[in-house]
Amino acid sequence: MKFLIHSFQSTIRFLLILSLSAMVMLTFGDVLGRRLFNTPIYGAHDLTEHLMALIVFCGLPLLTSVRGHLAVDLFDRFIMQPKMAWWRACISLMVATILFLIGYQFAVAAKEAVYIQEVSQELLIPRYYLYTVMSVSGFISGVAALLPESNNNMNNSDSAFTKSPLSEESGL
Amino acid sequence: MMTGLIALIAVLALAFLRVPLAFALLGVSIIGLGVLLGAESSMSMVSMTITEAVFSYELAVVPLFILMGNVLSRTGISSDLFRAANAYLGHVRGGLALSTMVTCAGFSAVCGSSLATAATMSKVAYPSMKKYGYSNSLASASIAAGGTLGILIPPSIILMIYGILTQTNIGQLFVAGVIPGLLGLTFYMLAIYVIAILRPAEAPRGKNSTAAEKYSAVKGVWPFCLLFILIIGGIYAKIFTATEAAGMGAGFALLVSMFQKRMSIVDFKVIFLDSAFTSVMLYCVLFGAMLFAKLIAFSGLGESLLDMVAQADLSPYQLIFAILFVFLILGCVMDSLAIILICVPLFIPIVIANGFDLVWFGIVVVVVTEIALITPPIGMNVFVLKAALPEVAIKDIFKGLIPFIAVDVLRLLLLVFFPILTLFLVNFMK
Amino acid sequence: TTFTLSNWVPPTHFITTDILNVWAEQVQTATEGRVEIRMLPKPVGTPAQHWELARKGIVDITWGNFTYEPDRFKSIWFAEMPFNGEDVEASSVALWDTYEKYLASNPTYADVKMLGVGVLGPGVINHGSKAIVSTEDMANQKIRMGGPIQKRLIEELGAIPIAAPATKAYELLAGQVLDGSLHSLESVVNFRLTEQLSHHTLIPGGFYDGTFFLIMNEGKWKRLSAADQATVMSVSGTVFSRLWGQVFQREIDQAYAQLREEGHQFSQPTEELMAKIGLVRQQMIQDWATEHDSYGIEQPLEMFDYYRQRYTDLSK
Ligand code: NA
Ligand code: NA
Numbered sequence: 001m002k003f004l005i006h007s008f009q010s011t012i013r014f015l016l017i018l019s020l021s022a023m024v025m026l027t028f029g030d031v032l033g034r035r036l037f038n039t040p041i042y043g044a045h046d047l048t049e050h051l052m053a054l055i056v057f058c059g060l061p062l063l064t065s066v067r068g069h070l071a072v073d074l075f076d077r078f079i080m081q082p083k084m085a086w087w088r089a090c091i092s093l094m095v096a097t098i099l100f101l102i103g104y105q106f107a108v109a110a111k112e113a114v115y116i117q118e119v120s121q122e123l124l125i126p127r128y129y130l131y132t133v134m135s136v137s138g139f140i141s142g143v144a145a146l147l148p149e150s151n152n153n154m155n156n157s158d159s160a161f162t163k164s165p166l167s168e169e170s171g172l
Numbered sequence: 173m174m175t176g177l178i179a180l181i182a183v184l185a186l187a188f189l190r191v192p193l194a195f196a197l198l199g200v201s202i203i204g205l206g207v208l209l210g211a212e213s214s215m216s217m218v219s220m221t222i223t224e225a226v227f228s229y230e231l232a233v234v235p236l237f238i239l240m241g242n243v244l245s246r247t248g249i250s251s252d253l254f255r256a257a258n259a260y261l262g263h264v265r266g267g268l269a270l271s272t273m274v275t276c277a278g279f280s281a282v283c284g285s286s287l288a289t290a291a292t293m294s295k296v297a298y299p300s301m302k303k304y305g306y307s308n309s310l311a312s313a314s315i316a317a318g319g320t321l322g323i324l325i326p327p328s329i330i331l332m333i334y335g336i337l338t339q340t341n342i343g344q345l346f347v348a349g350v351i352p353g354l355l356g357l358t359f360y361m362l363a364i365y366v367i368a369i370l371r372p373a374e375a376p377r378g379k380n381s382t383a384a385e386k387y388s389a390v391k392g393v394w395p396f397c398l399l400f401i402l403i404i405g406g407i408y409a410k411i412f413t414a415t416e417a418a419g420m421g422a423g424f425a426l427l428v429s430m431f432q433k434r435m436s437i438v439d440f441k442v443i444f445l446d447s448a449f450t451s452v453m454l455y456c457v458l459f460g461a462m463l464f465a466k467l468i469a470f471s472g473l474g475e476s477l478l479d480m481v482a483q484a485d486l487s488p489y490q491l492i493f494a495i496l497f498v499f500l501i502l503g504c505v506m507d508s509l510a511i512i513l514i515c516v517p518l519f520i521p522i523v524i525a526n527g528f529d530l531v532w533f534g535i536v537v538v539v540v541t542e543i544a545l546i547t548p549p550i551g552m553n554v555f556v557l558k559a560a561l562p563e564v565a566i567k568d569i570f571k572g573l574i575p576f577i578a579v580d581v582l583r584l585l586l587l588v589f590f591p592i593l594t595l596f597l598v599n600f601m602k
Numbered sequence: 603t604t605f606t607l608s609n610w611v612p613p614t615h616f617i618t619t620d621i622l623n624v625w626a627e628q629v630q631t632a633t634e635g636r637v638e639i640r641m642l643p644k645p646v647g648t649p650a651q652h653w654e655l656a657r658k659g660i661v662d663i664t665w666g667n668f669t670y671e672p673d674r675f676k677s678i679w680f681a682e683m684p685f686n687g688e689d690v691e692a693s694s695v696a697l698w699d700t701y702e703k704y705l706a707s708n709p710t711y712a713d714v715k716m717l718g719v720g721v722l723g724p725g726v727i728n729h730g731s732k733a734i735v736s737t738e739d740m741a742n743q744k745i746r747m748g749g750p751i752q753k754r755l756i757e758e759l760g761a762i763p764i765a766a767p768a769t770k771a772y773e774l775l776a777g778q779v780l781d782g783s784l785h786s787l788e789s790v791v792n793f794r795l796t797e798q799l800s801h802h803t804l805i806p807g808g809f810y811d812g813t814f815f816l817i818m819n820e821g822k823w824k825r826l827s828a829a830d831q832a833t834v835m836s837v838s839g840t841v842f843s844r845l846w847g848q849v850f851q852r853e854i855d856q857a858y859a860q861l862r863e864e865g866h867q868f869s870q871p872t873e874e875l876m877a878k879i880g881l882v883r884q885q886m887i888q889d890w891a892t893e894h895d896s897y898g899i900e901q902p903l904e905m906f907d908y909y910r911q912r913y914t915d916l917s918k
Contacts, residue, residue, distance in 0.1 A: 016448040017441060020235060024426065027236065027419020031412065034779065038742060040764065045229045053226040055235065059452030068449065069192035070457055072510070079190045087189070095195045101202070105219035117673040120227070121650070122765040124672055127223075134222070213660045217646075220655075224648050341773065410776045466646045470606070474643050521643055 015058050019051045026051070046122035053130050057137035064099065065144040096145040103138025106131050176473030179204040183464065183514065193510055194453075197460025204467045221463045225455065229415065230336055235451035236418035237327045241283035242443045242450075243425040244396070245292045247434035252392035253278045254296045259381040259389040266368030266375040268304055269314045270361055272297040276318030277357045278393075281400045282421070283322055284329035286508075286545055290319025290553045294560035307374040308564045310367060313572025316553045317360055317580075320542040323508070325353035326404060327418065330508060330538055333458070335414075337465070337516050340530045342414040343407045348531045348598045350404070352539060352587055359579035367575060395428040408597075454509075461513035474521045481522055488526045492588060495519050496540050503544020508552075511541055531598055532591045539587060543580045546573050604638045605662035605822065608655055610645035615792065620849045622665065625718075625816075628837040633830055639663065649767070657713050659819040668813045669749035677708055677897040678813050679890055680906040681721060682751045684883045685807035689917035690723040690854065691847030696912035697721055697813065698843040704905040708898055715823040717834075718816040718842030722786050723854050724808030725752070728799040729782035730775060733869040735803060737878050746771055746783040751886065752810050756784075758882045759875075768793050775799070784810065788853040791860060801867045805879065816842060 030044040041047075063069060079087060110131035112118070118127040144150075179200050186196035198218070205214035225231060244250070257271035257278070264270065272293060279289055293315045301311035323330045326346035335342035368375040381389070403421050406412040412420060429435045435443075468474060481491060498519075502511045516537070523533050545553040554569050587593055607626070611617050618641075626639040647655050652666035653674075668675040669682060681697050697719045705711055727734050727745075734740055741760040747753050748768060756763040766774055768789055774780045775798040783799060790799050803809075816838070823831065862868070871879070887906065894902045 013441075013445055017444040020239065020444050020448050023232070024236065024239065024419060024422050027416060028423035031416045031420055034744070035411075038744075038762075040744065040762065040779070042763070043765075045765070048232045049227045049229055052232040052235070055448050056226055056452050056455045059448055060456070063449060063452050063456070068453055069194055070453055070509070071190050071192045072187045075188060075190065091189075091191050091195075094199055095192060098195050098198050098202070101215065102218060102222065105215055106222075108216070109219045109223070116654075116671075118671065119673045121672060131219075134226075209660060213658060216658050217660055220647055220651055220660075224651065343773070410778070413773050413777045413779070416777070465644070469642050469644050469646060517644075 009062065012058050012062060016055060019055045023048055023051045043123040046120050050125065050130065057134045060137050061140040061144050064141040065147065065150040067149050092145050096142045099138050099142035099145055103135050103142060106135035106138055110135055173472050173476040175204050175207055176468050176471030179467055187510065194456035194460040197464045201463040201467045205470065208470050217463065217466065221466065222459050225458050225462055233415045233418040234329060234332060234454060235447055236422045237284045237329060238450050239447040240422040240425045241285060241288055242447050243429055244282050245288060246439055246443050247429040249396050250275065250279050250292045250296045253396060256389040256393045259386040263377055263380045265377060266364045267377055268301045268306060269310060269364045269375055272314050273318045273357060273360050273364065277321045277325060278396065280322040280325040282396065284327045286319045286322040286542065286553055287556050289322035290316055290556050291560055293318060294557050298561060305376050309568040309572035310374045312557055312561060312564045312569045313576060314364060316546050316557050316569055316573060317576035319553045320545050321353055321356055323542060324349045324356060324538055326350065330512060331534060334512055334516060334534045338520050338530050340534060344531050344598045345534050346407055346414060348535050348594050350597055351593055352535055355583055355593065359583055360576060363575045363579050399424060457509065457513060465517040468517055474518060478521055478525060491522065491526055499537060499540045500544060503541050508541030508544060512537065529591060529595060532594045535594045536587055539584050543577065543584065547577060603636065604640050607639050607641045607663040608646050608652060608661040609641055610649045610652065616849060616853055621846055625837065625842055625845065629834055632833045632837050636830055637834060653817065656817045656819050659821055662822045663818045665814060665816045668815060672750050675710060676893065677705060677710060677899050679751060680909060681813045682749065682811045683887060684805065684810055684879050686811045687807055687913050687917060688724045690721060690851040691844055692913050692917035693811065694720040694843040694847035695840055695916055696909055698840055699912050700905060700909040703908065704899065710897065713820050714817040715820050716815060717818055717838040718846065720814045720843055720846030720850065722812030723788065723850050724786060725784055725810035726787055727782065727803040727805065727809055728785055728790055729801040730798055733801045733803065733867055735869050736872045736875050743781040746774060746780050752784050754886060755810060755882055759878060771795055786854060787857040787861065788850060791857040796861065796864060801869065802861065803869045803871055805871055
């Protein structure tokens with residue numbers, strides 16, 4: 001089981017790195033192509049949007065499992081006390097409910113996208129595919145919100161998800 | 173209107189009770205919209221709003237700017253900058269603190285975030301200042317204050333979010349941030365200089381640098397200068413849109429760091445994952461904020477506020493100060509991103525109705541939230557610094573920040589009363 | 603009853619002030635205040651989402667462009683073809699008549715009440731630095747476009763299509779991402795592109811056209827009494843389409859006069875370019891007609907002929 005979760009997480013990380021690199025290369029290639037050779041990449045914007053959707057919904061389960069969502073920690077000293085455990089459980093439940101709702105709504109959206117022939121603006125890629133990914137991601141994230149916080153220290157060499165100032169804070 | 177007001181209070185309450193901001197916004201909006209429109213409509217708005225945010229090319233820039241900042245901060249460019257600034261400024265009174273400020277401003281020019289700037293600089297500049305006998309208070313306060321330059325000097329993630337929320341041209345916002353940012357730098361440096369004269373013991377002189385040292389220090393910062401010219405010059409000369417500048421910047425930063433062998437494969441992985449991670453978190457908050465903005469639109473709260481303002485018969489400036497006051501108060505207890513996401517949709521109709529420029533308003537709002545980053549009781553920059561420097565007392569940092577806050581208020585007043593300071597370059601660009 | 607309306611152009615845009623507000627007022631007056639329309643302070647979705655917003659009943663009334671959803675409304679593509687005519691009022695009313703006769707019962711348009719349709723008016727080839735008169739001039743130019751018909755036209759004429767909403771044209775032209783952009787003359791002025799687009803090639807009959815809808819959630823519509831429904835329709839439907847066409851025509855004429863005055867260059871296409879556009883048009887219509895099963899219209903060419911006939915009857 002542990003092995004399964006670990007390889008699942010590794011796959012997602014790999015996908016994240018791949019999507020983000022692809023985004024950089026796409027913009028780079030599009031601008032250079034247009035400036036230097038007068039040949040922009042048709043659909044570059046469209047692909048970027050798809051990659052972004054992939055990044056967000058691949059990252060969502062991981063972010064949820066390490067409790068990485070932006071939160072105001074003003075009253076932490078009070079809320080982190082053992083006697084406030086019930087409230088922290090309520091929070092997890094609320095987060096999970098909303099994530100399940102997102103998963104359900106995207107399942108509905110995927111079904112409708114087929115019916116109304118929803119496609120992307122430039123490349124006419126059916127929305128159905130990504131809506132399905134988003135739905136699945138919503139459900140997995142909901143489960144992740146209910147499971148205990150994952151420390152994610154299985155592999156120290158790529159411990160990007162351990163909390164550093166850059167990722168823990170809003171960074172903004 | 174009541175639904176809107178209750179929702180606003182509920183979001184603030186839940187956020188303070190540590191419900192992640194994204195989910196406080198989403199939860200309250202779903203319930204609020206359910207009350208106004210029925211459960212089915214409310215629920216289907218969730219997926220439509222997320223689709224709207226995710227499939228937006230404009231927003232896709234955010235990860236690219238985050239990536240660029242992360243690449244540069246992990247590859248040691250900040251130390252190079254500090255070395256170069258120090259070679260020229262180190263020997264004057266308060267020289268190390270002055271160098272810190274210049275480095276903060278320089279680093280801000282490639283990094284979109286205040287907290288990242290403060291966190292990076294605490295590692296780079298603090299040890300040197302301690303070595304030369306600077307007081308804890310001045311050393312840490314100058315880093316905390318310098319960090320706030322990060323979100324004004326472009327690129328700036330907050331300005332980008334503001335631009336997307338208010339449909340203001342992001343390129344113009346970036347260009348508008350330059351003069352106020354440099355003004356901030358000048359004021360901070362003046363403050364340090366005055367402190368160094370009044371209390372020389374707190375800020376001793378550093379060592380003199382030889383011509384050779386100066387030369388070699390400057391040689392280290394050329395990639396950084398190129399990047400700055402590429403991004404700001406590119407936007408200003410209209411060679412790139414803001415979106416493209418982000419992609420070019422990230423690509424270029426990666427190329428340079430690979431070329432100079434500043435990055436291992438592991439670094440590469442960590443940087444990419446970190447950037448993706450931060451972006452996902454940001455997007456989640458945005459989903460919530462966008463849905464919340466729709467709840468506000470349906471609830472009619474904005475229109476009621478507009479009526480109230482019309483009846484109160486405030487002059488436009490009284491109005492702006494009232495709005496800024498709200499931002500400042502919220503800034504004492506909340507993070508700037510949260511404030512902008514929650515409050516800007518509420519106030520924008522009033523700002524437009526009173527004929528204020530949206531680019532100018534964006535810059536002023538950012539300056540206010542920046543001040544909030546370094547004021548007690550909650551100053552996020554101070555906390556980041558405290559986390560990086562456990563030996564410094566929070567009390568000392570806040571004490572050291574008093575002069576910086578004073579010049580910040582001065583700068584704010586200047587920007588409010590002289591919009592030309594903000595709009596000069598933008599007008600020139602048009 | 604108060605109905606909400608989501609509008610995605612700014613409050614100062616002529617569609618807001620001279621079409622939507624005017625129509626809303628007419629509805630209110632005609633129903634003696636029993637039906638009121640409340641325009642939300644901001645749009646609650648992207649322009650492309652506006653059909654769904656009304657269909658799902660999130661907002662009661664929306665308006666939008668049919669081809670912002672590229673594949674969904676294929677059955678109405680005929681009205682965006684080249685050479686459909688320059689009389690915007692006639693095109694808009696002809697489209698309404700065609701909709702009533704052929705499309706109202708089509709499942710694609712289910713769950714909403716169509717309150718009116720309208721067209722953009724003749725599409726123009728606009729360029730930043732040179733007059734486009736031949737296919738040679740078009741070769742390798744980067745041209746912004748906003749729909750499936752426009753894309754095909756640009757491609758077949760040897761130019762490079764770049765998809766972007768008209769609202770982004772300013773930034774993209776300024777950044778030289780684009781050499782030119784497809785707009786009606788009215789949009790050149792209203793999107794403030796006069797500085798960047800100084801050359802306009804007027805294709806007789808229009809290079810392309812655009813189609814718009816004004817719809818209401820059907821459930822909400824059915825809650826109105828039959829009498830109120832009839833009263834609302836007395837100022838909607840044909841009347842709305844006529845209003846739409848008149849206002850757009852006025853805007854186009856004003857834009858033309860203004861651009862003339864500002865010294866813009868207007869050109870006519872060569873016969874060769876016209877012939878090429880005609881060829882592409884033939885091909886597009888044929889392809890569209892053969893696909894008729896996918897959008898459930900038995901005799902698409904009959905529908906198209908009817909539309910052309912109505913236009914000819916209505917235009918002076
Ligand atoms: Na910055
Ligand atoms: Na504060």
